[in-house]
Amino acid sequence: MSLAAQVLHLARRSVIRTLRQPANWITPLVFPLALMAVNTGGLDAATNLPGFPSDSFLAFFLAFPFIQGALFATVNAGVDLARDIQTGFLNRLALTPMQGAALLVGHLGGVIAMGVLQAIWYLSVGLLVGVRIESGVAGTLVIFLLAVLIVLAFGSFGALAALRTGSTEAVHSLFPVFFVFLFISSMNLPRNLIETDWFRVAASLNPVSYLIEAIRSLVIVGWDERALALGFGIAIALAIVGLTLSSLSLRTRMART
Amino acid sequence: MDRAIEVQGLVREFKGGITAVAGIDLDVAPGEIYGFLGPNGAGKSTTVHMLTTLLPPTAGSARVGGFDIVKDGPAVRRTIGAALQEAALDPLLTGREHLKLQLALHGIPRSQRPARTDELLERVGLRLAADRKIGGYSGGMKRRLDLALALAHRPRILFLDEPTTGLDPQSRSALWDEVVRLKRDEGVTVFLTTQYLEEADVLADRIAIIDHGRIVADGTPGALKAEIGRPTIEALPADGTENRALEEILARFGELQPSTTGVAVRLDGQGDLADVVRALDAAQLRVADLHLHAPTLDDVFLAKTGRSLEGSEEPSAPEAP
Numbered sequence: 001m002s003l004a005a006q007v008l009h010l011a012r013r014s015v016i017r018t019l020r021q022p023a024n025w026i027t028p029l030v031f032p033l034a035l036m037a038v039n040t041g042g043l044d045a046a047t048n049l050p051g052f053p054s055d056s057f058l059a060f061f062l063a064f065p066f067i068q069g070a071l072f073a074t075v076n077a078g079v080d081l082a083r084d085i086q087t088g089f090l091n092r093l094a095l096t097p098m099q100g101a102a103l104l105v106g107h108l109g110g111v112i113a114m115g116v117l118q119a120i121w122y123l124s125v126g127l128l129v130g131v132r133i134e135s136g137v138a139g140t141l142v143i144f145l146l147a148v149l150i151v152l153a154f155g156s157f158g159a160l161a162a163l164r165t166g167s168t169e170a171v172h173s174l175f176p177v178f179f180v181f182l183f184i185s186s187m188n189l190p191r192n193l194i195e196t197d198w199f200r201v202a203a204s205l206n207p208v209s210y211l212i213e214a215i216r217s218l219v220i221v222g223w224d225e226r227a228l229a230l231g232f233g234i235a236i237a238l239a240i241v242g243l244t245l246s247s248l249s250l251r252t253r254m255a256r257t
Numbered sequence: 258m259d260r261a262i263e264v265q266g267l268v269r270e271f272k273g274g275i276t277a278v279a280g281i282d283l284d285v286a287p288g289e290i291y292g293f294l295g296p297n298g299a300g301k302s303t304t305v306h307m308l309t310t311l312l313p314p315t316a317g318s319a320r321v322g323g324f325d326i327v328k329d330g331p332a333v334r335r336t337i338g339a340a341l342q343e344a345a346l347d348p349l350l351t352g353r354e355h356l357k358l359q360l361a362l363h364g365i366p367r368s369q370r371p372a373r374t375d376e377l378l379e380r381v382g383l384r385l386a387a388d389r390k391i392g393g394y395s396g397g398m399k400r401r402l403d404l405a406l407a408l409a410h411r412p413r414i415l416f417l418d419e420p421t422t423g424l425d426p427q428s429r430s431a432l433w434d435e436v437v438r439l440k441r442d443e444g445v446t447v448f449l450t451t452q453y454l455e456e457a458d459v460l461a462d463r464i465a466i467i468d469h470g471r472i473v474a475d476g477t478p479g480a481l482k483a484e485i486g487r488p489t490i491e492a493l494p495a496d497g498t499e500n501r502a503l504e505e506i507l508a509r510f511g512e513l514q515p516s517t518t519g520v521a522v523r524l525d526g527q528g529d530l531a532d533v534v535r536a537l538d539a540a541q542l543r544v545a546d547l548h549l550h551a552p553t554l555d556d557v558f559l560a561k562t563g564r565s566l567e568g569s570e571e572p573s574a575p576e577a578p
Contacts (some may be wrong), residue, residue, distance in 0.1 A: 001363075005361070006361075021349065072373075088345030099334065236378075255311070255313060256310045256311050
């Protein structure tokens with residue numbers, strides 16, 4: 001059986017697993033939008049700040065659900081992989097002619113499928129409540145592409161945690177860490193309008209800021225080459241690092257001869 | 258292929274200098290059920306993990322189905338099926354979905370998968386539960402599905418690692434029947450680890466007893482028991498004052514043994530239970546109780562290791578991953 005066919009079977013299993021755990025798909029679909037509604041209600045006045053890049057805080061904040069949704073999908077998928085290790089299901093797979101790469105790619109394929117579903121949902125809700133995508137249809141497709149890349153990058157770190165520790169608890173503990181990165185970013189304000197120095201510096205050092213800003217630029221600006229280059233560059237770099245480390249960990253974890 | 262499994266000097270050490278398997282040698286003939294008996298932590302699962310290519314050995318060599326477990330891992334995996342100690346199933350998938358995934362990953366053509374799935378479900382008695390999620394299966398059902406998954410690609414050699422641990426007697430008996438059928442009808446070689454003496458005694462053509470990572474005895478169950486000695490007869494006189502007379506009669510048949518309840522003799526081959534009964538009858542000596550105690554595998558284990566296998570635990574070696 002070809003690698004692609006193996007990947008397809010394992011990705012299908014990953015999607016089935018996700019769909020059969022409602023908390024794993026309801027939470028990423030509902031919670032980020034709920035937080036967006038709360039923040040938009042509370043911080044709408046921020047659009048009055050001189051230099052704020054949009055008249056609509058909703059449009060400004062629409063990038064946030066993509067990142068938070070990616071975190072949910074990542075942790076849930078990491079937990080699933082860790083559970084496979086804990087229950088011995090990984091050994092069952094290892095006893096088949098399955099290639100190691102198929103496990104990782106198939107697993108991440110399920111995460112990406114979830115990421116696509118989420119992206120469609122967030123964009124649909126955004127459009128329904130009146131957000132206009134300044135970059136047009138082509139920009140919307142680029143948002144999808146970037147969202148998938150971000151899910152892949154984050155997902156590879158979820159897989160890494162699962163493969164390194166083999167513990168669902170350890171993967172769960174990643175969530176607060178990721179959340180800190182999310183909140184110490186430019187999610188609520190553009191970096192140039194953050195007046196607290198340490199926060200502005202931290203947000204500028206935080207790669208998550210650039211992922212948010214790349215999606216945001218497509219929504220409220222149009223085509224901002226610099227923001228897109230940084231966003232895509234960081235997402236690709238994170239994906240490469242995460243996938244490389246995950247592959248090495250998989251080799252150790254699946255030490256079959 | 259002379260031997261289904263050949264093992265020479267196999268060693269597995271873990272971090273911290275713990276030696277789980279300390280240099281074992283064994284041979285398993287094609288079509289044989291080979292019992293690998295030992296207490297928890299003796300090295301059974303670690304051996305299975307090495308022979309199924311899931312764990313590289315630290316030293317030694319082994320060939321499974323004619324393939325080297327280190328150099329020819331993929332070929333070994335194509336040849337074997339394995340149901341490991343934990344029935345590793347996905348609680349969110351159904352039995353049928355498990356089989357479909359397993360068949361697909363083994364490269365069984367798509368057109369053959371539905372029929373093979375139904376055949377396997379039928380064989381392990383899970384046809385009616387096929388479309389239920391595993392989370393709702395009993396322990397016995399999970400073990401049966403585990404076996405079906407191990408058989409999906411028609412392996413010539415089957416590894417069963419403590420397949421009946423935790424099962425009720427009915428499920429255990431059903432699994433034993435299936436193992437016997439596999440050997441009898443399909444000529445499958447079965448490497449069966451167990452900590453249950455009865456299981457090894459009933460199923461295995463040959464047995465190896467492993468303790469502290471070393472094989473301390475191997476052979477057929479009958480030969481191992483015969484090696485230990487002859488049966489013992491224990492009698493309890495109906496009248497407690499006749500112990501002495503009972504001893505005199507039983508002593509004719511062998512060497513008297515210590516007994517907490519009556520009089521015991523290890524038969525020396527001069528007679529059997531019927532002869533003893535006839536002698537007691539001739540002497541008009543009535544007994545309240547009479548037992549023939551044949552050597553068991555636990556007696557073999559006791560003789561080889563100095564302790565009983567029943568309830569024995571060896572916590573020192575780590576679990577195989």
